Amino acid sequence: MTIAIATEAPTAAIRLRAVRDSGLIAGRNLRVLRKNPGRMLYPLVQPLILLVMQVSVFGNLALAGHASGTVGMSYREFLIPGIIIQNAALTAPTTGLALLRDAGSGLADRFRSLPVSRAAVLAGRLGSDAVVFTVQAMLLLLVAAPLGFRVHTGLPGMLAITGVTVVFGLSVAVLSAWLALLINDAETAERTLYFPAIAIAFISSAFVPVGYLAGWMQPIARVNPVTGAAAVIRSMATGGGLAVPLLELACWGVFLFLVPGFLAARRWQSQN
Amino acid sequence: MNDLTPAIEVSGVRKAFGQVTALDGVDLSVAPGSLTALLGPNGAGKTTLVRIIATLSRADEGRVRVLGFDVAAQPKQVRARIGLTGQFAGLDDGLSGRDNLILIGRLAGLRRRQAVERAGELAATFGLTDATNRLVRTYSGGMRRRLDLAASLMARPALLVLDEPTTGLDPASRQQLWTELGALRAAGTTMLLTTQYLEEADRFADFVYVLNHGTVVASGTAAQLKGTGSLDEAFLALTREGAI
Helix, strand or coil: CCCCCCCCCCHHHHHHHHHHHHHHHHHHHHHHHHHCHHHHHHHHHHHHHHHHHHHHHHCCCCCCCCCCCCCCCCHHHHHHHHHHHHHHHHHCHHHHHHHHHHHHHCHHHHHHCCCCCHHHHHHHHHHHHHHHHHHHHHHHHHHHHHHCCCCCCHHHHHHHHHHHHHHHHHHHHHHHHHHHHHHCCHHHHHHHCHHHHHHHHHCCCCCCCHHHCCCCHHHHHHHCHHHHHHHHHHHHHHCCCCHHHHHHHHHHHHHHHHHHHHHHHHHHHHCC | CCCCCCCEEEEEEEEEECCEEEEEEEEEEECCCCEEEEECCCCCCHHHHHHHHCCCCCCCEEEEEECCEECCCCHHHHHCCEEEECCCCCCCCCCEHHHHHHHHHHHCCCCHHHHHHHHHHHHHHCCCHHHCCCEHHHCCHHHHHHHHHHHHCCCCCCEEEEECCCCCCCHHHHHHHHHHHHHHHHCCCEEEEEECCHHHHHHHCCEEEEEECCEEEEEECHHHHHCCCCHHHHHHHHHCCCCC
8 A cells, every 4th residue: 555645735735634634533523422422411411401400490480571672572582592502601611621631641742743734623623512512502492492482483593593502602612722721731621611601601691681680790791792692592583683683793703713713723733 | 865864863952941941952863764762861851852853842942854854844744754652642532443543544644445444454463453443441551552553653654753652561561562663663664762661772772862951961872882781770870960
């Protein structure tokens, strides 16, 4: 068997190779999940438990009509989009933790010693996490229906909600990747990365309208991307106005992908 | 690169981590087809040097050429030609041995069919055929090391860099690994090896460099370094505090 090794590849070939490598890494991550079903408990089963528990505990609060933005909407219809986004935020730290696990096991060095695009490891991780976020969102929507969450816009609405959840989850995942590489210690990262995820979920309109939050929380909650994402999902479910919340969320998405994404890629490449 | 060009050329390499100087002007050369051992106590700078040679780290000063390519300016060309076995087996515990080999082969540039064939060949060579479909986390330490070495060989590298490959292995597993490394050496693969087992360098290396406090304190064949004593004695004399 002869193996040809290209020494000088044109730019298009390099890009194609980076896409191929990212696909291989993403495939590897998904294969690990398939062969180790226990690793799916956190991203896929825990969100369902949280959904059922939170709706069962808080779902009967009579919030409808008490604050602007919830008029004509049951509290369950208000709450469930928040829970969907909360779960995406709580799943996102697994991206950073997985990168650190690879670094600690020597696998990251193995990848770095191969003629692989350095962006491929990060891109591949985000690719496989996109699949996890998609399955998670679809499962949550499936279970949310009998709990009182109706998507009045039908299948297109459900697909749009899934898409928004995936994009939001990936944005926070990029942030978690940067923070994890900055912390550079798996144990510390494991104990640290969930704090911001919990904080951004609670200091938002995920569970109650902004006006019901403590005074100091309200300015933060208004600009929090969780507030924007939950508002977009509520609008997508009811067929309400999308322009403003979608624009806000898009700005956040672009910012999180570009800034922490650039910093994470630089950190990954410079870990020498 | 012609036959006389060194497989590895290291000139004046310095590397510091903050206030700690890991390498302080290292020069060495590895002949093609040879097995060269890098000896040194813990903290001597062996792994730092190996990481620079394998493009995992950058030197602060100096130049390193591997198989005719500059590691700083042409890292991809270097990576396409080397295999690395580090101190920690670079394997995915959550995948089978076969899946690990195929993944690494494909990332090294092999087509899927080539990677599958090569994985089968190497599993047979390293006595892992029966275990190839098991998850790596069920492997013993010796099996992991052999799989790690097999993974390094997926793309038939011209240079194999081995950073303490036998550390932690029982004598039988070490012996088996050395049998396999001997076969590779016979086939003409250039190898750079770091080890703390002096008898390994004594028995297998064509040339030995002794590193201490980030500098090369001695070099030569094992016989030259030993003189009339043992390599242990020579090593201790060269690396004891105040010896340099």
